[in-house]
Amino acid sequence: MHDANQESALLSVRDLSVTYRTDAGPVAALDRLSFDLHAGETLSIVGESGSGKSAASLAVMGLLPRNAVAEGSVRLGGRELLNLSDRELRAVRGRRIAMVFQDALAALNPMMTVGAQLAEAVSVHDPSVSRAALRERAVELLDVVGIPDPRTRAGQYPHELSGGMRQRVMIATGIANEPDVLIADEPTTALDVTVQAQVLDVLARVQDRTRSAILLITHDLGVVAGLADRVLVLYCGRKMEEAPVEPLFYEPAHPYTRGLLAALPRIDRSPRRLTQIAGQPPSPTERPPGCPFRNRCPHADERCAESPRPVPLGAGHTAACVRAQEIASVTP
Amino acid sequence: MTQPTVLPAPPPPVSEPSGDPRTSRVVLSRFLRHRLAVASLVVLVLLAVCCFGAAWIAPYPRNAQNLLAASQPPSGTHWLGTDSLGRDYLSEMLYAGQLSLAIGLGVALLATLVGTAAGAVAGYLGGWPDEVIMRVADLFLIVPPVAVLAVSLQGLGPSPLTIVVVLSSLGWTLIARVVRARVIQLRHQEFVEAARVIGASGPRIVVRHLLPNLTGLIVVNVSLSVATAIILESTVSFLGYGVQPPKSSWGNMLTQAAGLIGTSQSYLLYVPGLAILVTVLAVNFLGDGLRDALDPQGRQ
Amino acid sequence: MTRYALRRLLASVPVVVVASFILFWAVRATFDPLAKLRQSVDPTALHRETVRLGLDRSLPEQYLLWVKGFLRGDWGTSTRTGGAVLPMVGDALGTTLQLILWGVALAVVLALAIGLYSAARQYTAGDHLLTGLSYLGVAMPAFWFGLVLIQVLAVWPKQQFGLADPPFYFVGLHSVGHSGLDLDYLRHLVLPVATLTVGLVASWSRFGRATLLEALSSDYVRTARAKGVPRRRILLRHALRNALAPFVTVVAMDAAALVGGLVVTEQIYSIPGMGKLFLASLETGDVFVLLPWMFVVAVAVILFNLLADLSYALLDPRVALR
Numbered sequence: 001m002h003d004a005n006q007e008s009a010l011l012s013v014r015d016l017s018v019t020y021r022t023d024a025g026p027v028a029a030l031d032r033l034s035f036d037l038h039a040g041e042t043l044s045i046v047g048e049s050g051s052g053k054s055a056a057s058l059a060v061m062g063l064l065p066r067n068a069v070a071e072g073s074v075r076l077g078g079r080e081l082l083n084l085s086d087r088e089l090r091a092v093r094g095r096r097i098a099m100v101f102q103d104a105l106a107a108l109n110p111m112m113t114v115g116a117q118l119a120e121a122v123s124v125h126d127p128s129v130s131r132a133a134l135r136e137r138a139v140e141l142l143d144v145v146g147i148p149d150p151r152t153r154a155g156q157y158p159h160e161l162s163g164g165m166r167q168r169v170m171i172a173t174g175i176a177n178e179p180d181v182l183i184a185d186e187p188t189t190a191l192d193v194t195v196q197a198q199v200l201d202v203l204a205r206v207q208d209r210t211r212s213a214i215l216l217i218t219h220d221l222g223v224v225a226g227l228a229d230r231v232l233v234l235y236c237g238r239k240m241e242e243a244p245v246e247p248l249f250y251e252p253a254h255p256y257t258r259g260l261l262a263a264l265p266r267i268d269r270s271p272r273r274l275t276q277i278a279g280q281p282p283s284p285t286e287r288p289p290g291c292p293f294r295n296r297c298p299h300a301d302e303r304c305a306e307s308p309r310p311v312p313l314g315a316g317h318t319a320a321c322v323r324a325q326e327i328a329s330v331t332p
Numbered sequence: 333m334t335q336p337t338v339l340p341a342p343p344p345p346v347s348e349p350s351g352d353p354r355t356s357r358v359v360l361s362r363f364l365r366h367r368l369a370v371a372s373l374v375v376l377v378l379l380a381v382c383c384f385g386a387a388w389i390a391p392y393p394r395n396a397q398n399l400l401a402a403s404q405p406p407s408g409t410h411w412l413g414t415d416s417l418g419r420d421y422l423s424e425m426l427y428a429g430q431l432s433l434a435i436g437l438g439v440a441l442l443a444t445l446v447g448t449a450a451g452a453v454a455g456y457l458g459g460w461p462d463e464v465i466m467r468v469a470d471l472f473l474i475v476p477p478v479a480v481l482a483v484s485l486q487g488l489g490p491s492p493l494t495i496v497v498v499l500s501s502l503g504w505t506l507i508a509r510v511v512r513a514r515v516i517q518l519r520h521q522e523f524v525e526a527a528r529v530i531g532a533s534g535p536r537i538v539v540r541h542l543l544p545n546l547t548g549l550i551v552v553n554v555s556l557s558v559a560t561a562i563i564l565e566s567t568v569s570f571l572g573y574g575v576q577p578p579k580s581s582w583g584n585m586l587t588q589a590a591g592l593i594g595t596s597q598s599y600l601l602y603v604p605g606l607a608i609l610v611t612v613l614a615v616n617f618l619g620d621g622l623r624d625a626l627d628p629q630g631r632q
Numbered sequence: 633m634t635r636y637a638l639r640r641l642l643a644s645v646p647v648v649v650v651a652s653f654i655l656f657w658a659v660r661a662t663f664d665p666l667a668k669l670r671q672s673v674d675p676t677a678l679h680r681e682t683v684r685l686g687l688d689r690s691l692p693e694q695y696l697l698w699v700k701g702f703l704r705g706d707w708g709t710s711t712r713t714g715g716a717v718l719p720m721v722g723d724a725l726g727t728t729l730q731l732i733l734w735g736v737a738l739a740v741v742l743a744l745a746i747g748l749y750s751a752a753r754q755y756t757a758g759d760h761l762l763t764g765l766s767y768l769g770v771a772m773p774a775f776w777f778g779l780v781l782i783q784v785l786a787v788w789p790k791q792q793f794g795l796a797d798p799p800f801y802f803v804g805l806h807s808v809g810h811s812g813l814d815l816d817y818l819r820h821l822v823l824p825v826a827t828l829t830v831g832l833v834a835s836w837s838r839f840g841r842a843t844l845l846e847a848l849s850s851d852y853v854r855t856a857r858a859k860g861v862p863r864r865r866i867l868l869r870h871a872l873r874n875a876l877a878p879f880v881t882v883v884a885m886d887a888a889a890l891v892g893g894l895v896v897t898e899q900i901y902s903i904p905g906m907g908k909l910f911l912a913s914l915e916t917g918d919v920f921v922l923l924p925w926m927f928v929v930a931v932a933v934i935l936f937n938l939l940a941d942l943s944y945a946l947l948d949p950r951v952a953l954r
Contacts, residue, residue, distance in 0.1 A: 474648075478907075486662060567775055602780070
């Protein structure tokens with residue numbers, strides 16, 4: 001199935017590893033991650049902090065810090081991104097792949113008006129656009145993301161907007177050039193719950209309009225349920241499970257996914273105790289060989305001392321667990 | 333004076349210090365990794381040994397004049413030559429260094445002591461003591477330091493002791509501000525609240541709980557203000573308001589050397605200047621190394 | 633903005649009053665304005681002058697008297713030269729401001745260029761070299777650097793090549809018979825400006841490098857890179873723009889300190905500015921010059937500080953002056 005998909009995939013990531021060089025020695029943030037993203041779909045990468053989900057998105061964008069090394073392959077429309085020159089990469093960033101960051105107050109330049117920052121996103125890729133046209137485009141983008149009175153807002157600075165509005169501006173920046181892929185890194189984490197829903201709604205509407213594929217990075221399975229077509233669960237830099245949204249929620253095959261779901265409050269079930277996953281993820285500098293979830297897994301046995309292979313379970317559903325078949329058959 | 337209302341930066345996390353030997357080992361290893369700082373420490377120790385051991389090390393006794401051998405170029409008998417009174421320049425340099433280093437260190441210690449106390453009191457008590465102390469510190473911002481120094485030294489007479497006192501009276505404000513800021517930040521930390529809850533007295537909290545947290549800050553400040561003090565001392569002495577002949581410091585040796593510009597002995601200009609430069613440079617590097625080792629949050 | 637500036641100026645009045653009273657008291661306690669008359673043969677002269685100058689009254693009264701005169705523009709006469717104090721201080725201030733203008737302008741350009749280069753090429757050989765030089769610049773006593781410049785750039789070339797004049801002059805700002813902006817002025821300016829600039833360039837370039845690096849590692853710069861903005865534009869439009877407000881503040885505050893702080897430079901190069909005036913007055917105990925001198929310097933410092941705050945507010949849209 002992989003090779004057929006890779007041909008048709010818009011963004012194809014193969015064996016992507018990211019290693020940080022630190023004082024305490026090399027730290028593997030991401031370990032041979034592979035996935036495909038197809039045109040117009042939304043893939044969500046779910047994981048707790050330190051799972052490598054941000055490293056994955058930064059590696060795709062070519063924005064890793066200097067002390068990080070990315071290996072493997074990231075192809076966009078068949079073109080390898082990892083060995084592009086700075087100049088070639090700049091032409092891709094913001095135009096074919098764009099990114100929405102999580103803390104919009106920090107991620108927007110405090111010294112530039114919102115409109116100027118939007119105009120810049122357009123003009124760096126098309127210097128021929130006139131000033132007046134840039135201004136109109138900025139206002140139009142603000143309107144698209146549902147900011148009232150966009151003409152006034154375009155002349156304001158980020159600190160003059162509310163948190164939700166700033167996040168909408170981030171999204172507007174991301175879609176300024178109608179990119180093929182929009183990476184949204186925890187787009188709602190810094191926001192109030194009510195505002196979160198609005199921002200997710202904006203993302204969905206924007207996607208209808210631009211037909212961008214969205215890579216949604218989040219730690220919040222609740223966000224996933226509303227927006228994603230497919231889900232990829234990351235733990236300690238490794239892919240634990242990948243599935244379309246429904247099978248993932250109703251037939252999770254990895255004990256870690258089960259743990260995450262059990263920790264999620266749900267109103268469609270009778271009230272019961274929320275269960276936490278026992279223990280802590282192993283420190284990134286001293287990860288044991290084999291399955292990284294082994295020390296916290298209720299189902300672990302001696303086979304887990306070796307790294308598990310992904311087990312195919314159904315259409316687009318795999319789980320990296322030796323007991324995946326058996327676990328998937330039990331209703332959670 | 334009101335400051336511009338800049339959005340405040342989040343305060344750095346502060347932890348309760350511990351006298352734990354593991355911590356001191358970490359600090360030591362962090363310091364040793366800073367090669368420039370270690371080299372600077374070696375240079376400073378050598379310099380201090382040579383200057384304060386001048387009585388044993390210097391090739392000629394202090395102020396030994398030999399008018400027959402005046403104004404000689406460097407030779408085997410006088411490594412740096414002699415001055416116009418026939419004194420061996422190297423010996424002069426070493427004895428002058430005693431005073432320059434002692435004043436520098438004295439000022440740094442006194443200013444830090446006064447500044448830390450003032451800053452801790454202002455920060456811990458708040459209210460009117462804070463207001464008074466900080467307004468006084470503000471006054472020192474307005475008047476140029478060289479002017480304060482010259483007027484006070486003119487009034488009080490330039491003995492080394494008054495030089496130390498007057499220079500310290502200028503130097504205390506910087507550390508006072510820094511300590512005050514850190515104390516205000518620490519005052520609301522849990523371990524301080526806890527100490528207050530169990531009934532520890534104010535002075536006890538300051539001395540036992542707050543000051544240990546300021547160790548890094550204080551040590552770094554001492555080293556950096558040694559540098560400032562050495563430069564200031566040499567400047568006032570050069571202008572004629574500091575150390576007076578027949579006592580000599582590197583600053584007033586430069587006053588004499590300035591008169592030699594254009595003569596065959598103009599090289600004497602470089603000797604005390606380089607001594608000041610090397611000392612100040614080493615002290616600054618040492619300060620950087622200490623800051624990285626002791627107070628990683630304070631790094632800029 | 634105007635209201636803010638006025639309020640700030642009003643708020644600094646007490647500071648100036650307290651500072652000037654302390655200075656008044658310190659100078660009065662240290663110097664005897666009638667020192668010359670005490671040797672006078674005329675026994676009534678001492679008493680006459682004491683009464684004329686109001687020295688028989690209490691210190692606060694004397695202070696008030698002096699402030700009144702000062703505010704009316706009656707700054708008295710110098711006991712050193714016998715000339716009026718007001719034009720004397722005015723001329724000295726003008727001369728010093730010339731030096732500050734050239735020195736600060738040059739230092740800002742150099743420091744920004746160095747800071748930008750070092751930040752853009754962090755940890756390269758060029759960055760290490762410039763950072764090393766800035767350590768030297770900070771550690772160097774200004775007066776020594778000035779003396780070395782005189783020896784190396786003026787006296788030595790003159791002797792070595794048998795020139796009639798040194799390539800750069802080191803006495804005053806104009807030769808006899810010259811004035812205005814001519815080559816002669818330039819040849820006089822080089823050494824003093826270099827002397828006062830070296831420390832400023834060293835510390836401002838280090839500050840600039842640090843603020844620029846902080847900006848370059850910020851989230852908004854990462855956003856700009858994600859948008860595909862070129863490096864050059866990121867450095868100038870994003871990082872520099874954000875680093876500018878704190879940089880300008882530091883420049884204004886340091887420039888303030890120069891008004892009364894060029895004592896050494898002016899002394900070495902015999903430039904008749906505020907610093908030289910101060911030393912000359914101090915040597916002769918000329919209180920009638922020292923007091924207005926301190927006053928002018930204090931006011932200049934306050935004005936520069938206000939300028940620093942105003943420029944911060946102009947440069948940073950997040951800062952509102954109220």
